[in-house]
Amino acid sequence: MKLEDAKILIGDDSVLARKQLKDTIASFGGKNFIEAANGDEAVLLFKDENPDIIFLDLVMPIKDGITAIKEIKEVNPEADIIVVSSVGTQKQLKAAIEAGINDFVQKPLNTALIKTILTARFEGR
Amino acid sequence: MYTQFFGNFLISKNIISAKDLLDALDLIPTSTASFGLLAVHSGLMTADELQSIEAMQKTEGKTFDELVISTGYMTQDSVASLKAKNIPDYLVLSQILIDKGKISYSEIENLLLEYQTDNEVFDMEGSAEQRDEIFMNIMTYCSMCGSNFSSKSMNYLSLFFNNLMHYICEDFHVLAVKECHDYHVDHYIAQKITGGLEVLSSFDMNQATAVKMASLYAKEDFDDSDMPIVHASIEDYLNLHNGLFMVNASNESTSEYTLLPPETILDQDIDFDEHTYELPIVFSFGTIHFIFRITDSK
DSSP: OBGGGOEEEEEOSOHHHHHHHHHHHHHTTOOEEEEESSHHHHHHHHHHHOOSEEEEOSSOSSSOHHHHHHHHHHHOTTOOEEEEESOOOHHHHHHHHHHTOSEEEESSOOHHHHHHHHHHHSBOO | OBSSOHHHHHHHTTSSOHHHHHHHHHHGGGOOOOHHHHHHHTTSSOHHHHHHHHHHHHHHOOOHHHHHHHTTSSOHHHHHHHHTSOOOHHHHHHHHHHHTTSSOHHHHHHHHHHHHHHHBOOOOOSOHHHHHHHHHHHHHHHHHTTOOOOHHHHHHHHHHHHHIIIIIOSOEEEOOOEEOOEEEEEEEEEEEEEESEEEEEEEEEOHHHHHHHHHHHHTSOOOGGGHHHHHHHHHHHHHHHHHHHHHHHHHHSSOOEEEOOOEEEEEEEEEOOTTOEEEEEEETTEEEEEEEEEEEOO
C-alpha cells in the first residue's frame, strides 16, 4: 500500500503533538489523517474508521494510551500501533509491549525514526 | 541525561527482540552489573582489556581489583571511587543481556557510546557558578520554609533548568524564590507527577509571554489568535520535560512514576498547598513564573 492511500490515526491530547506528527508524516506523503484527542476517541475512531496505522500517546485524559491499546487489540489483534510518548520508562515500555504495540517512539519526535517506521510499512510517493 | 530508554534503543537497533527485553526487565530487581562492565562504561578500560583481565583471573587466581591495579588500568583510588557509584539500571540490563549471550562486551561498549551520543541532552549550559547560585538560593529558602530537598528533587530541578535552556532559551536570570499560597493565575499550565517523588510543576505568565514561549518551543510563529495551540505547546513542553525526568529516573533506578495529563487554567485564583514555591524566571521576552512543589515521599 502507498503511504498516500493509508488511513492514519493519530491519538494525542496535545494539538501541537498531533500537528507536528501529521506534518512529519505528510512530508513523507501521508494524506489521510484521523485525529483523536484522548484514548476514548482513539478507540471509537479505530472502530469506525479501521485505520491502517495508529500513532498513540500514552498520557492522555479520559482513557490512557495503554488502556486504548488493549481495547483496540481486542477489536483487531493485528492493529498496527506505534506509541509516541515522552514517557518511555521501563514500566510504560513493558506495559505497551505486553499490550501489543509494534513500535515505541520516544519524544521529542525523531523524524528519521518516523520515516523508518513508515518506509517499513508503506511504499513512498 | 538520557532521553530514551536503553532497552527501547536496543530494540530499535534490532539488537534484541521485545521478548528478550521483557525477560531481561524481569531480572533487573535481582541482578547487578559486574565491576568490569562499570569500568568499561566509565571509560577506564576497553571491552578488550576487560576480557584480557578476565582471562588472567582464570590463570593467575587473583581478584579483578588486584589485576586492574597491577596492570595499571586503574589505581586503588579509582577502584574505590567506582565501587562507591550507584549502578544505573541500564547497565544492569546490559549485564543481563551479556550473561544471556544476547550481546558481547565489545558490542555493549559501542552501543552504550552510541546511545549516549544519540540521546544525551547537553549538561546545563551557562556558568557552573550561575547554576550553583540558583540552586543554593532555592534550597536555602525552601529549607527555611521547612522543605527538605533530596537528591532526586535536585535532579528534577537540574533537569528543569537544563531543558529550559535546551528547548526554550538559554538567556535568562531568576529572581528570589518565594512561598506561593493564594495566587491569581493568568495563563497557567500545570502538570503533576505522582510516585516516589510527588511533583507539581507549572508555569504562569501573561499572554504575550505565553505566545513567545510557545513559539520558541514549537519553532512556529504564533500570535494572539493562536491561544489554543499556544497553551497546547506549553503543555507539550511540560509533558516533555516531566517525561524526560521519568525516563532518566527509570534508567538510573527502578523508580517509577505516574505522569498525569497537563492542564491549562486561565484567569483564576488558586490556593496552593503548603510548600509550594514560585520562582520568577526572567527572559528577554517576558517573565515566566515557575510554580512548583516537590515532595520526596520515600
